[in-house]
Amino acid sequence: MEIVGVDTGGTFTDFIYKSGEKWGVFKHLSTPENPAEAVLGGLKKILKNENFQVVHGSTVATNAILERKGANTALITNKKFEDVFEIGRQNRSELYNLKYRRENMLVPATLRFGLNCRINVDGEEIEPFDEQEARSIIAKLKQAEVESVAVCFLFSYLNPTHEIQMGELLREAEIPFSLSHKVLSEFREYERTSTTVVNAYVSPKMKRYITYIMQNFGGNELRVMQSNGGSISADTAMEESVRTILSGPAGGAVGAYEIAKKAGFDKIITFDMGGTSTDVALLDEGLPLTMESTISNFPVKVPMIDIHTVGAGGGSIAYIDKGGSLKVGPESAGADPGPICYGKGKDITVTDANLFLGRLVPENFLGGNMKLNTDKLKKSFGEMSKKINLSSNEVAEGILAVANTAMERAIRVISVERGHNPQEFALFSFGGAGGMHAVSLARLLKIPKVIIPMNPGILSAIGMLMADLIKDYSLTVMLKNENISRDEIDSRFVPIQGKAYDEMRLEGIDKEDVIIEKYLDMRYQGQSYEILVPYKDDFEDEFHKLHEQNYGYCNKNKPVEVVNIRLRARGMPEKPVFEKIQKGTKKTESKAYLGSQDVVFDGETYRTGLYDRKELKSGNVIEGAAILLEYSSTIVLPPHSKAEVDDYGNLVIDTEGGI
Incomplete structure (x- = not known):
């Protein structure tokens, strides 16, 4: 059976698919008025038969709110x-x-x-x-x-x-x-x-969206990504749609976690820059879960991967405000009309600024399937430069600096403001626009390493194929200190666990293949907030430890309460296999080198080498300034940075490697 991962974004809808023994990737312009049309259009282009399974991350629920x-x-x-x-x-x-x-x-x-x-x-x-x-x-x-x-x-x-x-x-x-x-x-x-x-x-x-896809896509099975990093059946997604609100970004976090773990990195900050927005998350030896989020000021109390979003993407529109300051976003040009260089747009975007500075190659966008239009850019940047008395290059670099600052603030929210030092993490960059900004952003935060996987522009779709089948359950029990015992807690889990086995069977997972994880929401008596604690033999000691870790103190003599019990049922579907790429030397082969072009960095023009990423081999080293081209993304190595290709094709970039 063929398998497809589909991620719907504001600008592109991304596909990764397995046909026979080969994997392929594909990007289709999104259709915001009816997102299903881009999904169906892409499936028709890439699939040759009707025997396939789809795992889909959708923005339908998010956009509805x-x-x-x-x-x-x-x-x-x-x-x-x-x-x-x-x-x-x-x-x-x-x-x-x-x-x-x-x-x-x-x-x-x-x-x-x-x-x-x-x-x-x-x-x-x-x-x-x-x-x-x-x-x-x-x-x-x-x-x-x-x-x-x-x-x-x-x-x-x-x-x-x-x-x-x-x-x-x-x-x-x-x-x-x-x-x-x-x-x-x-x-x-x-x-x-x-x-x-x-x-x-x-x-x-x-329900209308999923039904429409199922009636027209002709496949065997449709699964939908959840905000918690797992997938569920289409039937469950139609009934529990609130669990799909951040399904696309969750797929990216899952993919980043799995690939980084394989590459030997267990502390990463994910940086997913798409056409409309940027999503960031901090992964410290695991996926960060939150039990409550806010969507458009409404509390949504279902398990979600803790992801922070900012309105800065490749399609974010740049403008001069009433005070004469340069601003970027949060409004996006999206897929239609898109940036000026897409042919129909009228407003300057982050993508236009990258192209104007030479950081994109017009003939190689989407592997040459979509040529970028440079004809209107000089006039558009010239008009904006007159408004603020700067050169066109300064305006373009200013746009990138403003966008990078917005993304830097987002990363500080999930790291510095929560007691983490970004310098202890690697920046894991993906999304169609991520590779053009990753090194500059890492330098702002003094992050020493950047990791960019293969097919970074499709990673959220890849992550959906890596996701387990997950069902989450919870129940308020309000057990006071004197009633807390293993026997009492175990008895409260019995009906939930039975329900989990029944529902997982309906999802196609046999009881013996279900992995059960148990957690407790605990607090000190008199508190109004809880801490999520894994349910194991020393759960009370673990609570005190986590309380001190989160709030700087604990009191082992104070009575505790178990407020809620939580159970996660996990099924393990077949997942993509990571294959090592061909071994090479430090020097790249001649067929990987595509030529050079002028690129502006910090006001200076550098003759910058262009490389075909799919021709790179494990061990190859490339020093900036350089641009690496591939189908789903463009990767910019500024001067004084250095990238090495690891065994799995990931780029591991030393942000100050050339100094």
Whole structure:
């Protein structure tokens, strides 16, 4: 069976595929109005038969929230709790902005309904479910042409009876719905409500998207990447769409982790620069997971790889603001119209600046399949240079410097601001635009090594093929210090583990092939935040250790609590095999050298060698200034840097290797 990884980006949709014993890569311009068209168009171009499996990372759920283009959604909750979703917590994203206005709610006040029913803190029914009132609410939903409903009752994670009853009535009325005890079986009603609303809001659109692809792609199986670094079946993704919100960036993090580990690097900072945005993550001997994120100011409490995103990419638009300062992004030219050099764009972008300075080779873009247009660049940069009294080259270098500074700040957020020293990590660069900025960015942060894998512009799609099949489960248990014992905790895991085996079987994984991982959310009594602790024999000692690591202190004499239990079920599908490339010497072979061209670095023009990356061999060394060309990306080695090819074809760059 052929296998395909597909990652939908803002500018390009990336494909990696195995046909027979050979692997191939392909990039297709994205179709933002209907992302499925780029997916289907690419599949038709690269596949010759209908016996194939696809693992897909999609931005559909993310864009539905950011652009407010999800379903017409209603919320049903307990009477007098209708506004919990809007009130939220007391923390604000812009505390000192006197003119701050909240973004529009996903569910307006007119579509938030309260129902007479109540479960108490012990999971006991103290007010019965009012079926007559529930049917009256459903009539109002139909009148308002509601497309999806979020149902969130208090303490449903202890006793979901009322939510199940409401779900049965909605199913009878043929209205799609999400039940909070299934989406997030944890306490804190605001976060549970928000996560359930987000799921209800994006699921209908995700369902239409996946259904359309499955009806037209003709393959055997479609799997969807999750934000937690694992994949799930298409059916599960349609029901639990909230788990796919950061699926594309998660694929990149998984791919970077697996390749870096094979190359001997266990401490890396990932740098994924695409056409629209840049994603960064810090990996210290593992994938960093967070149990709660915020999407467009809405809490989403599902496991995600901890990724920080900034609006700086190859398509980011440069402009002069009212104060006469040069700015870059966050607005992007995307795939249509794209940068000026794509032929239709009118605004200068980061990609245009790289081309203007000679850091791209017009005839070799996408392996020569797409020629870049340089005709309009001189005029466009000339017009901008007059506005700020700089030369055209200074404007172009200024654009790159502003973009690099934005990306530097993003890396500082995940490293310096969390107590990590970037100099102790290697920068793992990928994405279509990453290779042009990686060394300059590493120098800003004093990072000594940069790693660039083979096919860096396709790495997120590659990572999707490396991802395990993962299902995450959680349950609030609230065990006080005196009730914490192995026997008690083990008994709480039993029903969750049984559910995990059943659902993994539906995903095609037999019980004996399922790997179970268990975790606890723990805290000191009186605290309102928890720490994720692996569940093993010394879990209490591990909690104290992690607390000191995170907050600088611990108190082994203070009572602790186990708030939530978490279980991860993991299946291991067949993955791409890393193959070593042919061994060479330090000197590159003549067929790898393609010539040279003038490139501007720091105001000076350097005659810069051009190299065909696919002709490089293990052990080859290239000193900057140089440009390495390949299908999915262009890699720039500035003066005084040096790259060596390792056994697996990765470029390991010494950022100050030529000094």
